[in-house]
Amino acid sequence: MAELGGTPAFLFDLDGTLIDSVYQHVMAWQEALSSCGISLSVWRIHRRIGMSGGLFLSALQRETGRALDAGTLAALAKRHQDGYLRRVGSVSPLPGANDLLALLAARGAQFAIATSSSGKVASAGLALLDLPTGVPVVTRDQVQRAKPDPDLFLAAAELLGVSPGRCFVVGDSVWDLLAAQRAGALGIGLLSGGYGEQELDAAGAYRVYDDAADLLAHLEETGVRPQA
Amino acid sequence: MAELGGTPAFLFDLDGTLIDSVYQHVMAWQEALSSCGISLSVWRIHRRIGMSGGLFLSALQRETGRALDAGTLAALAKRHQDGYLRRVGSVSPLPGANDLLALLAARGAQFAIATSSSGKVASAGLALLDLPTGVPVVTRDQVQRAKPDPDLFLAAAELLGVSPGRCFVVGDSVWDLLAAQRAGALGIGLLSGGYGEQELDAAGAYRVYDDAADLLAHLEETGVRPQA
Numbered sequence: 001m002a003e004l005g006g007t008p009a010f011l012f013d014l015d016g017t018l019i020d021s022v023y024q025h026v027m028a029w030q031e032a033l034s035s036c037g038i039s040l041s042v043w044r045i046h047r048r049i050g051m052s053g054g055l056f057l058s059a060l061q062r063e064t065g066r067a068l069d070a071g072t073l074a075a076l077a078k079r080h081q082d083g084y085l086r087r088v089g090s091v092s093p094l095p096g097a098n099d100l101l102a103l104l105a106a107r108g109a110q111f112a113i114a115t116s117s118s119g120k121v122a123s124a125g126l127a128l129l130d131l132p133t134g135v136p137v138v139t140r141d142q143v144q145r146a147k148p149d150p151d152l153f154l155a156a157a158e159l160l161g162v163s164p165g166r167c168f169v170v171g172d173s174v175w176d177l178l179a180a181q182r183a184g185a186l187g188i189g190l191l192s193g194g195y196g197e198q199e200l201d202a203a204g205a206y207r208v209y210d211d212a213a214d215l216l217a218h219l220e221e222t223g224v225r226p227q228a
Numbered sequence: 229m230a231e232l233g234g235t236p237a238f239l240f241d242l243d244g245t246l247i248d249s250v251y252q253h254v255m256a257w258q259e260a261l262s263s264c265g266i267s268l269s270v271w272r273i274h275r276r277i278g279m280s281g282g283l284f285l286s287a288l289q290r291e292t293g294r295a296l297d298a299g300t301l302a303a304l305a306k307r308h309q310d311g312y313l314r315r316v317g318s319v320s321p322l323p324g325a326n327d328l329l330a331l332l333a334a335r336g337a338q339f340a341i342a343t344s345s346s347g348k349v350a351s352a353g354l355a356l357l358d359l360p361t362g363v364p365v366v367t368r369d370q371v372q373r374a375k376p377d378p379d380l381f382l383a384a385a386e387l388l389g390v391s392p393g394r395c396f397v398v399g400d401s402v403w404d405l406l407a408a409q410r411a412g413a414l415g416i417g418l419l420s421g422g423y424g425e426q427e428l429d430a431a432g433a434y435r436v437y438d439d440a441a442d443l444l445a446h447l448e449e450t451g452v453r454p455q456a
Contacts, residue, residue, distance in 0.1 A: 016271075023251060023270045030318075041322060041439060042251045043244075043422040090258075094269060194271040196424020211269060 008223055009162045010104060010111040011153045011185065015050060016172035016193025018097040018113070018212065019125045023194075024090060025049050028083030029056075032076050038064055046194060050173035052116055052146035053077055081121055088124045094192050096213025098130045103216060105132050109224050112136040112156035116146035116175070136160060147175040150183035157183070168206075168222055170215065177203035188215065188222070236451055237390045238332060238339040239381045239413065243278060244400035244421025246325040246341070246440065247353045251422075252318065253277050256311030257284075260304050266292055274422060278401035280344055280374035281305055309349055316352045322420050324441025326358045331444060333360050337452050340364040340384035344374035344403070364388060375403040378411035385411070396434075396450055398443065405431035416443065416450070 016022040029045045040060065048056045057073055068076070104111050112135060115122050119139045126137065136159035143151035150164075157164045169180035172193025180187035181204045189200030192211035200208045209215040215222075244250040257273045268288065276284045285301055296304070332339050340363060343350050347367045354365065364387035371379035378392075385392045397408035400421025408415035409432045417428030420439035428436045437443040443450075 020270050023254060023274075026251060027255070034318075039320060041420055042248050043420050046251075046422055090262075092267060192269055192271050194274055194422060196427045198426035199424045 006166065007107070007109050007225070009157070009160050009167045010109060010222075011156045011167050011169045011180075012111060012113050013050065013169070013171035013173070013176045014113055014115040014117065014122060014125050016094075017170055017176075017190055018094060018101075019091055019128050020094050020192070021084075021088070021091040021125055022046065022049050022172070024087040025080075025084055028080050028087060031083045032079035033060075035079055036068075036072055036076055038066070040064065049193070050116055050147060050171070051175040052149070053080075053140070054146075055148075081118065084121060085124055091125065091128060093128050094211050094213075096211060096216045100212045100216040100219075101129070101131065101135075103219065104224065106227075107224055108227055110160045110162060112138065112160050114138045114152035114156040116140055116152065147173075148178035148182070150179045153179055153183040153185060157185070170212075172200075174199055174203035177205050180204065190215065234394065235335070235337050235453070237385070237388050237395045238337060238450075239384045239395050239397045240339060240341050241278065241397070241399035241401070241404045242341055242343040242345065242350060242353050244322075245398055245404075245418055246322060246329075247319055247356050248322050248420070249312075249316070249319040249353055250274065250277050250400070252315040253308075253312055256308050256315060259311045260307035261288075263307055264296075264300055264304055266294070268292065277421070278344055278375060278399070279403040280377070281308075281368070282374075283376075309346065312349055313352055319353065319356060321356050322439050322441075324439060324444045328440045328444040328447075329357070329359065329363075331447065332452065335452055335455055338388045338390065340366065340388050342366045342380035342384040344368055344380065375401075376406035376410070378407045381407055381411040381413060385413070400428075402427055402431035405433050408432065418443065 012018055026046050030042055033040050061068055119141050122139045136156055138152050138155045140146050143155050145151045153169055157167050164183045164185045167185040168188050169176055169185045170188045172190045177187040186206040187204050189205035189208040190211050197208050240246055254274050258270055261268050289296055347369050350367045364384055366380050366383045368374050371383050373379045381397055385395050392411045392413045395413040396416050397404055397413045398416045400418045405415040414434040415432050417433035417436040418439050425436050
């Protein structure tokens, strides 16, 4: 159990957690679906951002009662990606995101980023952050299953060389928090992706903060100490 | 107390309740703020859609610690309106909205629409609905104070000639539900604007449904009966 002690490590989600990109993803999905003749309310799309794209499209088919062939599914994913990349110029880092990462680095707390996005989409978002070199980034392409499966966070913890039980998963969606529970990590919920506080609570969040700036203001609640 | 009995009347919010327009409002506000050099996270804008524009801008000034002169405030409101009207082509009725209004009309239940939007913005949205002629619509311009003050709903009930206590207010935001309580009406929350269920519960919703289609599927829970 010794490895569970010491300074905790942090596994960060990207969209809605470090960058303010959830609504651009939502609008890109709605546009992609609409171009394939599929009408889905925006709030239903919002509640699925951050989950595996495969699960999203599977749920979509059940909800709309419409089976989509492989070609349509691939076109949807491609149009979402194109639509998001077209909007990424309006995406900013969330308040406190860069300051939080800088303070964690200064205090010797390890961290990694784990996102359900593809490498290409993730890169466009990561470019908005002042990431120290060497921070592990795990994207959809590198694991078998995205969130709410724990694979992304397990892979990120392994790259850091720490036990998942010593990690906090920090995310804005219930998919992050379910994946955190499955990975055996404590989940921290942030409201900056647009979920309600009780949704994140109910999904198992240890604590819920407004955003990265609010987590930074309460960092001692995670056990991160000033370095001796 | 006799007037409290009988078929209930319904006072509907518009954005996020009957039409799927919340995210377009959010993006229009973000664009307007950004053009004035103000950066505000999108989720914070989302949580204020539906409240009085004056209260929104007042809260904004406190949050950003920046006093805005009358010219800037007017420019922000104008740019939001222009940005929303530019996006209104991508707005659709929410599932079940037109069917619900049609069934209420068929069952002899009166209804009105009450929105914090200006007449011009409201008209663009109302055009997407199959509103029977003669349905009262109350917009921002017609009352002293918008939501969460009760003025809009009180004016709508008065136009219907019914006591607010015989009305259900149907809305997607906590501002609708707070205004409902102040008006002495029962509030029904819909998730279709992107709030979490518990947020609407906590704001006093009598019941929370997914969207207008889900309310329609449970209409008997409001006491609306098939006509004799």
